[in-house]
Amino acid sequence: MYSFSYHRPASVAEAADLIANAADGKLVAGGQTLLPTMKHRLASPSDVIDLGAIAELGGIVVNGNIVTIGAMTPHAEVAASGEVQEAIPALAALAGNIGDPAVRNRGTIGGSIANNDPAADYPAAVIALGATVRTNRREIAGEDFFTGMFETALEEDEIIVAVDFPRPEAAAYMKFENPASRYAIVGVFIARTAVGARAAITGATDCAHRAHQLEEALANDFSPAALDDFQAPVDRMNADIHASAEYRAHLVRVMAQRAVAACA
Amino acid sequence: MKIDLTVNGQAASGEVEARTLLVDFLREQLRLTGTHVGCDTSQCGACVVMVDGKSVKSCTMLAAMADGCDLTTIEGLANGAELHPMQQAFMDNHGLQCGFCTPGMVMSGLDIVNRHGRELDAATVRRELNGNICRCTGYQNIVKSIREGARAMGD
Numbered sequence: 001m002y003s004f005s006y007h008r009p010a011s012v013a014e015a016a017d018l019i020a021n022a023a024d025g026k027l028v029a030g031g032q033t034l035l036p037t038m039k040h041r042l043a044s045p046s047d048v049i050d051l052g053a054i055a056e057l058g059g060i061v062v063n064g065n066i067v068t069i070g071a072m073t074p075h076a077e078v079a080a081s082g083e084v085q086e087a088i089p090a091l092a093a094l095a096g097n098i099g100d101p102a103v104r105n106r107g108t109i110g111g112s113i114a115n116n117d118p119a120a121d122y123p124a125a126v127i128a129l130g131a132t133v134r135t136n137r138r139e140i141a142g143e144d145f146f147t148g149m150f151e152t153a154l155e156e157d158e159i160i161v162a163v164d165f166p167r168p169e170a171a172a173y174m175k176f177e178n179p180a181s182r183y184a185i186v187g188v189f190i191a192r193t194a195v196g197a198r199a200a201i202t203g204a205t206d207c208a209h210r211a212h213q214l215e216e217a218l219a220n221d222f223s224p225a226a227l228d229d230f231q232a233p234v235d236r237m238n239a240d241i242h243a244s245a246e247y248r249a250h251l252v253r254v255m256a257q258r259a260v261a262a263c264a
Numbered sequence: 265m266k267i268d269l270t271v272n273g274q275a276a277s278g279e280v281e282a283r284t285l286l287v288d289f290l291r292e293q294l295r296l297t298g299t300h301v302g303c304d305t306s307q308c309g310a311c312v313v314m315v316d317g318k319s320v321k322s323c324t325m326l327a328a329m330a331d332g333c334d335l336t337t338i339e340g341l342a343n344g345a346e347l348h349p350m351q352q353a354f355m356d357n358h359g360l361q362c363g364f365c366t367p368g369m370v371m372s373g374l375d376i377v378n379r380h381g382r383e384l385d386a387a388t389v390r391r392e393l394n395g396n397i398c399r400c401t402g403y404q405n406i407v408k409s410i411r412e413g414a415r416a417m418g419d
Contacts, residue, residue, distance in 0.1 A: 006326065008328070035285075038283075039305075048326075100309070101375060101379075101394075101395055102309065103321065103324075105318040106324070
């Protein structure tokens with residue numbers, strides 16, 4: 001990788017100053033995507049600002065019906081958290097199935113959603129659960145956060161502080177994973193909430209998104225059978241060596257039905 | 265930049281570039297060449313070391329990020345000539361052929377014990393080893409070694 005200046009601020013304010021003053025700065029959380037990208041010289045920031053020493057960005061807090069996960073909380077910690085397992089077991093299970101154990105010890109929720117890989121797992125949970133992304137400047141609704149392939153609503157130099165997840169009545173995430181990368185070829189997150197069914201899809205298209213059609217199909221009958229005739233739009237699906245568009249469309253229905261079944 | 269850390273119970277320090285990977289610092293500067301680089305793309309797990317008690321892929325962490333941390337590498341396991349029970353189990357069960365992936369397998373095996381205890385079923389070991397790749401063995405004896413090593417760690 002190309003050389004850069006390394007910074008390790010102790011507070012969000014200090015990190016914000018550093019990134020604002022860098023020529024072409026990058027924030028690094030766990031580095032499980034950024035460092036490989038830099039090794040391939042697909043990214044060559046002038047400055048890397050490591051958020052790893054900022055205590056205020058870590059930790060899990062459950063307050064009433066809101067589960068707050070600090071941006072720098074590694075996947076392994078979310079997966080192992082008794083509080084998350086109790087409040088939103090689907091979220092703990094999702095975190096526990098990202099990558100592999102060593103990756104989960106470094107990779108973080110903030111890094112995952114800021115990167116917004118089209119096949120990442122966390123975006124589906126953030127959207128379907130109606131989470132709120134809190135930054136050092138504002139709050140962003142989960143479904144408005146992911147705007148395109150590797151694109152988010154984050155402004156230049158904006159820093160994610162935490163994600164607030166409301167507790168659903170029931171929820172489940174099902175992914176058909178690439179066995180080598182463990183990324184989702186298709187992943188569907190379904191949540192049954194007080195205001196109805198919510199659904200989000202990842203891996204299938206260029207960006208994780210809310211699945212209104214799935215929600216409508218489940219509105220009056222929250223059962224796998226309600227999706228028997230569901231057809232995801234083939235023309236919107238990704239197609240690559242791992243799966244054709246038709247296969248991904250098929251997987252959307254199957255994963256959605258499995259997720260609904262798991263909510264029972 | 266200068267980093268100070270603890271490696272296998274001993275204080276270590278070094279002058280590194282910001283872009284120096286942790287695995288390169290361990291191998292090139294500390295000459296701890298037991299930690300291997302297999303793929304360099306965080307897939308294979310040959311470079312797994314413990315950082316503050318947690319398994320990480322040292323090819324996907326900057327040395328600078330380990331400043332102040334407590335590391336254990338494969339070299340830190342044996343007690344003189346006496347192998348760690350997990351290492352001994354690999355030896356006893358023919359848990360390796362070429363041996364290139366073995367340091368990472370042993371470190372990941374210890375991480376599995378840390379999280380799942382010493383009574384491990386084969387399915388758990390196989391699932392938890394999905395970040396470690398071996399191109400020789402077919403995994404059968406690796407799984408056997410980790411299960412046996414785990415049990416032996418209590419003796």
